[in-house]
Structure formats: structure tokens, C-alpha cells
Amino acid sequence: MEVSQLRAFVAVAEELHFGRAAQKLHVAQPPLSRAIQQFERELGTKLFERSTRSVRLTASGRALLEPAHRVLEEARRAVEAVRAADVGEIGLVRLGFAGTSTYALVAQWARVVRQHRPGIQLELSSQNFAEPAMRMLLRGDVDLALGRWDLIPAGISARLAAQDSLVVALPDTHALAYATDLSMADLAADDFVSLPPYDGAVLPDRLRRLAHEAGFAASIVQVAPDTESALALVGAEVGCHLTLASVAAHARHTHIRFVPVRDRTLDVDLQLAWRADDDNPALHAVLALAEQVLTSPA
Numbered sequence: 001m002e003v004s005q006l007r008a009f010v011a012v013a014e015e016l017h018f019g020r021a022a023q024k025l026h027v028a029q030p031p032l033s034r035a036i037q038q039f040e041r042e043l044g045t046k047l048f049e050r051s052t053r054s055v056r057l058t059a060s061g062r063a064l065l066e067p068a069h070r071v072l073e074e075a076r077r078a079v080e081a082v083r084a085a086d087v088g089e090i091g092l093v094r095l096g097f098a099g100t101s102t103y104a105l106v107a108q109w110a111r112v113v114r115q116h117r118p119g120i121q122l123e124l125s126s127q128n129f130a131e132p133a134m135r136m137l138l139r140g141d142v143d144l145a146l147g148r149w150d151l152i153p154a155g156i157s158a159r160l161a162a163q164d165s166l167v168v169a170l171p172d173t174h175a176l177a178y179a180t181d182l183s184m185a186d187l188a189a190d191d192f193v194s195l196p197p198y199d200g201a202v203l204p205d206r207l208r209r210l211a212h213e214a215g216f217a218a219s220i221v222q223v224a225p226d227t228e229s230a231l232a233l234v235g236a237e238v239g240c241h242l243t244l245a246s247v248a249a250h251a252r253h254t255h256i257r258f259v260p261v262r263d264r265t266l267d268v269d270l271q272l273a274w275r276a277d278d279d280n281p282a283l284h285a286v287l288a289l290a291e292q293v294l295t296s297p298a
Helices: 003-015 018-025 029-043 059-086 100-116 130-139 202-213 227-235 245-250 281-290
Strands: 048-050 055-057 090-098 119-127 144-147 156-162 166-171 191-194 219-223 241-244 256-260 270-275
Touching (some): 003 018, 003 029, 003 059, 090 100, 090 130, 090 281, 100 119, 100 227, 100 281, 119 130, 119 281, 130 144, 130 156, 144 281, 191 202, 191 227, 191 241, 227 241, 227 256, 241 245, 245 256, 270 281
Parallel strands (some): 090 119, 090 144, 191 219
Antiparallel strands (some): 048 055, 144 270, 166 256
């Protein structure tokens, strides 16, 4: 049973006239009559009672009419779905993002996607750190990744998502808690809370670099599993913590002050990355919508 056969059957069943049905389908009447006869032979039953004056549905024809309408409607929806997918109106896009500093941006981006491309499912995957998000992107487990990387692997396209800078989180009892800015040399005698120093971790790397350039090795008294834990330890006066201005902008810790770092070092900007050869139309639609929320030019 083919869709074309059902389409011919429904046209004749609705018109009960082969000539009008042929006009409706934009075909000649003889081929339409032959198509219906062939359909009846395949089904092994008559669908129409024909006379020189009238055409009537048989019991078999009446039984087929409603299912035929349903099949044709599903076929129409299938065609629409294919066309919508081809232009990026529907589809699945998986986004991996890392760090609390990305949460507000991801939420805003997701709202824009729902507003402008409601047929696209944006699947969100939060990671504590950027390097796992990049590995997921390389493996094909996600289609987009937001994070901070010093090296973008071959085959990955990236753009600046948001500029950022370094600050030090200090307990509000610290002598420099209310300074307008500071140099890392000012903290040579202080203890630090660090994030895990895994390969590619940006903030532990910057702490090491800045301390080395200031002439000391940072005293790491505790390694926190994530930023929120690190800030909790700062509030408990365990030590200082090198973090991001974007983290400070969204922090709600009453006993912590964030002081900008004067020292220059490698960038800590947020980047958006995707596989360069990914031709998924839904992905490119989501990337286009990102331009409405990203704070830095492409």
C-alpha cells in the first residue's frame, strides 16, 4: 500500500466522481481509474460500486476511508518535519557548559531559543570544569561547549563569548578586603583555596603563574571540588581564592569581598566552541541565536 494509492482513493471517495477526482489530483481520468483498479486487486476487494450514473463506496471502502485520512495526515506531517529540520526549525542541540559563571548566560540563551525556535530541543549538560566539556565535544557527546580553554583543539571552531578578568575572593576580615585592587605580591604570605589542578584547568594555572611572577609559590591549604565550595571556605577564613569577575558578579556571600587583580596574565575569557564540520541545521540556528545574548562580538 503506497501513499499515492491512498491519495487517489481518498480523492475518489470524497468526490464520488472519477472525473472530478482526477481534476483535484491534476491527473487524467484513465490513469486514475487504472490506479484504483490496481489498488483493489492488491487489496483483494472492491472499494467502489460503479455504474454509468454513480460511484459509491463499498463497505470495504468505508472501512478504509478513516485510516487512509490518518495515514495521509501523518505523511504530511513527516514531510513538514523533514523540511523544518532542513532549515533548522526543529532538532536536538546538546550544550555542555562549565562553571557557575556561565549559568546566567545559558539560562538567557535557552529562553531565546525557546522563543524563536520552539521546535528545537536544547539539552543542557552542566560540568564543574571546562576540560571535560571540551572532551565531550570532541567525542560527539555534545554539540556546543561553553568554557575557558588555553588551547582549542584542531577541528573545533570557537568564538569569544564573554570577556572576563581575575579577582581574589577574600574574607571580609582580611586587611585588603576593601581595597580597590591588589597585586598578587600583596598576598605572598596568605594561604589559598584552589580548584583541582587537572590538565587544562585555567584558574589553578593562573594562580601558579601569577604567584611565580610575583616571586613566591602559593600556599595551597585546601583544594575545593568546585567554585561554590571554594567560596564557602573563603567565608570560613580558610584562605583566599583566585576566581573570576563573572563569578563575583553573581555571588551572594555576605562575608566575602572580591578584589580585582592588577597583574597581567593570560586571558580567562569565556569561549563558545563547536565542531567545525558539524552541518546540523539546528546547531547553526542555535549559534545564530547566540548572537542575541553573547556580550562580545564574534
